[in-house]
Structure formats: C-alpha cells, structure tokens
Amino acid sequence: MEKIGLFWGSNTGNQEEAAGFLKEYMESEGAQIDEFNIADTDPKKMLDYKKLIIGCPTWHIGELQDDWDFIYEKYKELDFSGITAAFFGCGDQVGYADNFLDAIGLLGKPFMQNGGKLIGRWPTEGYEFDNSLALDGDEFLGLGLDNDNEEELSEERMIVWAELIKDEFEL
C-alpha cells in the first residue's frame, strides 16, 4: 500500500499528541504512515508522498505554529499537483473565537492553489466561534480539535475523521 506522509508541528504538545494518536489508529486499520516533525524536516520532503496528512495548531492570534511559520514561504512555493492531503489542527474556540483554526486555512488554501486535492473537510456544527480562515461554507477545510475546551471530544473526532479520510484517500 502507498505510504502516507504525516507532517506536524507543535509548540506545547497538543498537535504532537493528536498526530501520534492518528498515526497509531490509522496503522491499526492497515495504513502505513511516515511521521515528520516539520521543525526538523525540509518541506520539500512532502513532495515524496502522493498522500499527505498535515497537522498545525493556530498560534499568536491567527498565525501558524512557529515551525510551520518558519518554512511557510517555502511551503507556498511547492507544486502540489497530483498530491491529495488532509489537514487537521488544534485551536481554542473560546479564547480565540475570531481566529479559530486559522492555520488550517493558511496551509490548506495555498495547497489547493498549487494544484493539490484537499480532502477531509469537517462540519462546523458543534463548535462555537465567530470567525476562521479555515471556513469553506459550513465546513472547515480540515478537522478541528480544541483540547483547551473540549479535550474529551478529541479522540472520537479523530476516529470519525480517520475513517472519513481513509475512504477519501481510497485506502
């Protein structure tokens, strides 16, 4: 089976933990996943994979997590033609209601503009926030996790999303 590249960044461990859970769950279902912390990975490595999972929390009021921010200009120059990717991100809908999950939009939109096929959209139903760059109609461009306010929902959300992207990846 074709391997999936899972690229994540994390300042305080929530996104890292989520990436670990997702990898373990998807591998238990038969997927093969190579995992990379973007802090010590050349962004060009993403182009080695036809299927990507990209994880980034939103930081500093509507910004990318620090390591993603550091490579963002390079990321925006990558040609994602022929690549399918699913995005997921941690955020805080209470503390940052105007910028909830912005990082998913900041990474997902250039991915699509540069030829990539985005899968794994996720309904906004059940979240309370005012605005987000991750919005596309009544969906987010990827899975939103809020460990600051709803940690108890995160595992179930990841399992449902993992099943969804498994289908959309045609695994």
Ligand SMILES: Cc1cc2nc3c(=O)[nH]c(=O)nc-3n(C[C@H](O)[C@H](O)[C@H](O)COP(=O)(O)O)c2cc1C
């Ligand atoms: C200074 C600061 C700024 C933040 N800004 C945002 C934001 O704009 N939007 C959002 O959804 N979450 C925001 N968050 C919440 C983080 O995304 C959330 O805590 C996340 O789980 C952190 O992930 P990490 O532990 O992987 O770094 C912010 C948190 C801090 C401490």
